[in-house]
Amino acid sequence: MAEFNGNVITNDGRNLLSRALAGQGKIIFTKAAFGAGRQDIPAREVRDLKDKKLDLVIMNRRNDSGTAILTVHITNKDVEESFRTQEFGVYAKLEGDKEEVLYCYSLAIEPDFFPNNKLGITYESVVDLYMTLSTEVESGIYIKEGTVFITKDIADQVYSTTGVAAVGKLEGRERLEADKSYLAADGSWYFNIGGVREWNKSGVKDTKLIPMTWKYLYEWIINKFSTLKLNWKDITDKPNLTSTEDLNKLLNKKEDTINKKTAFNKDFGIAAGTVLEGDKYPLIEQKFKGVAGDEINPSFIQSSGEKKQGKFYLDKNTGRLYRCIKSTTSTSNSSENFEDVSLANISDRLNNLITFSGSPSYYCKIIKSNNFVNVIYRNLTLLSAYEKNYIFLPYKSKNDVYYTKLEILNGEKQTRIIEKTANQITIYRTRANEVEVVNLEIFYETF
Numbered sequence: 001m002a003e004f005n006g007n008v009i010t011n012d013g014r015n016l017l018s019r020a021l022a023g024q025g026k027i028i029f030t031k032a033a034f035g036a037g038r039q040d041i042p043a044r045e046v047r048d049l050k051d052k053k054l055d056l057v058i059m060n061r062r063n064d065s066g067t068a069i070l071t072v073h074i075t076n077k078d079v080e081e082s083f084r085t086q087e088f089g090v091y092a093k094l095e096g097d098k099e100e101v102l103y104c105y106s107l108a109i110e111p112d113f114f115p116n117n118k119l120g121i122t123y124e125s126v127v128d129l130y131m132t133l134s135t136e137v138e139s140g141i142y143i144k145e146g147t148v149f150i151t152k153d154i155a156d157q158v159y160s161t162t163g164v165a166a167v168g169k170l171e172g173r174e175r176l177e178a179d180k181s182y183l184a185a186d187g188s189w190y191f192n193i194g195g196v197r198e199w200n201k202s203g204v205k206d207t208k209l210i211p212m213t214w215k216y217l218y219e220w221i222i223n224k225f226s227t228l229k230l231n232w233k234d235i236t237d238k239p240n241l242t243s244t245e246d247l248n249k250l251l252n253k254k255e256d257t258i259n260k261k262t263a264f265n266k267d268f269g270i271a272a273g274t275v276l277e278g279d280k281y282p283l284i285e286q287k288f289k290g291v292a293g294d295e296i297n298p299s300f301i302q303s304s305g306e307k308k309q310g311k312f313y314l315d316k317n318t319g320r321l322y323r324c325i326k327s328t329t330s331t332s333n334s335s336e337n338f339e340d341v342s343l344a345n346i347s348d349r350l351n352n353l354i355t356f357s358g359s360p361s362y363y364c365k366i367i368k369s370n371n372f373v374n375v376i377y378r379n380l381t382l383l384s385a386y387e388k389n390y391i392f393l394p395y396k397s398k399n400d401v402y403y404t405k406l407e408i409l410n411g412e413k414q415t416r417i418i419e420k421t422a423n424q425i426t427i428y429r430t431r432a433n434e435v436e437v438v439n440l441e442i443f444y445e446t447f
Contacts, residue, residue: 004106008044010047010102010103014403015101027093032055034053034056037051038050039087039107046089049087056072069168070090071128072129075125076115077121082115084113085113085114090103164181164212170185170203171203185203193209194208297312300314301313301322302333307338362377362380362381363378374442379437381436382415382437389426390427392423392424397423400422402420403444404425405439406438407439409439410437
């Protein structure tokens with residue numbers, strides 16, 4: 001297979017990533033593709049392959065410590081004409097979008113010859129693509145109807161009903177995550193019961209990596225039952241019964257037969273092991289209503305039954321308050337159905353949003369999410385001509401190559417960006433007799 005330069009996220013891809021960071025939806029990877037052309041413009045500006053020859057199916061996506069790993073199926077089944085693999089791209093869209101865009105693009109360092117199918121299927125392979133995403137960006141894949149090829153490894157990861165996330169190979173790792181499964185050198189998957197811990201890059205399991213098989217579970221259960229003490233002699237802390245009189249004393253202390261519920265014989269309180277008095281709920285409901293502005297449903301998002309649009313529900317796992325934005329019977333807390341309206345989320349958004357205005361009339365909005373910054377200027381007036389206008393970045397950029405969009409609202413449109421550094425953007429005007437008003441958008445990664 002040809003050797004390619006590292007994938008470069010295109011301007012369309014960066015726009016997609018910016019929208020995902022703004023909470024507009026999750027990124028869906030739709031396909032990859034090979035082409036036989038070579039673009040003569042910067043990779044960031046490429047919008048499609050120059051000479052697309054072959055669409056590739058994305059079979060699986062998994063996450064490994066913030067890196068999205070796309071598994072791609074490559075075959076010459078539908079290739080009628082041989083070609084050289086000069087270019088490669090991955091396509092994606094935001095959930096709900098009709099059209100996909102070229103998310104990233106790469107040119108071959110050493111192109112390879114891709115055979116046609118005149119002699120049948122002579123080439124077939126599965127490769128993994130590694131793509132770094134922000135931990136706040138949710139992503140998925142689109143499986144094209146009609147795809148019938150799947151490998152045993154992917155079936156083991158995706159379709160095994162273990163309830164455990166499969167991370168990847170054990171060998172080469174310096175750190176293991178808690179409650180995740182890893183593929184050892186013997187070809188089997190093992191569940192890490194040792195918590196988050198350092199690892200020696202070995203592909204050989206230790207005692208805290210246990211097999212994920214029914215045989216192992218069965219043998220573990222049998223072993224546990226074999227150690228149970230099921231005869232009177234071996235039972236510890238049993239009552240001292242030396243006579244019939246001792247037995248009658250115990251029987252006289254027994255309770256009358258009653259139907260015990262889960263809150264039987266517990267003290268009132270709010271701590272674990274206590275129960276809440278029934279007349280306290282209206283008071284709690286009133287206090288929640290004062291915070292949310294409406295009634296809060298006593299059930300959780302994870303409870304069964306319909307959640308109605310416009311009503312408020314608590315997340316049982318996080319304790320945060322959510323508003324239902326789409327009626328649903330789902331018990332999963334997804335951004336499609338629920339909006340986080342907790343005070344913590346509102347505070348985080350306010351802390352990451354800076355808006356200010358100036359004279360002449362313009363305003364600037366700065367949105368920062370983790371290491372990504374989006375700066376938006378509207379109606380920015382450029383007064384000086386034949387000189388450099390400097391726009392300083394609010395946070396230092398990680399590098400001096402980043403996404404910018406300049407829209408000139410009036411004049412002869414002679415303004416242009418001539419330099420971008422880690423600290424500022426330089427804009428140059430070539431007209432002296434008029435004032436130009438522009439919109440400017442900057443998106444970049446900071447430290």
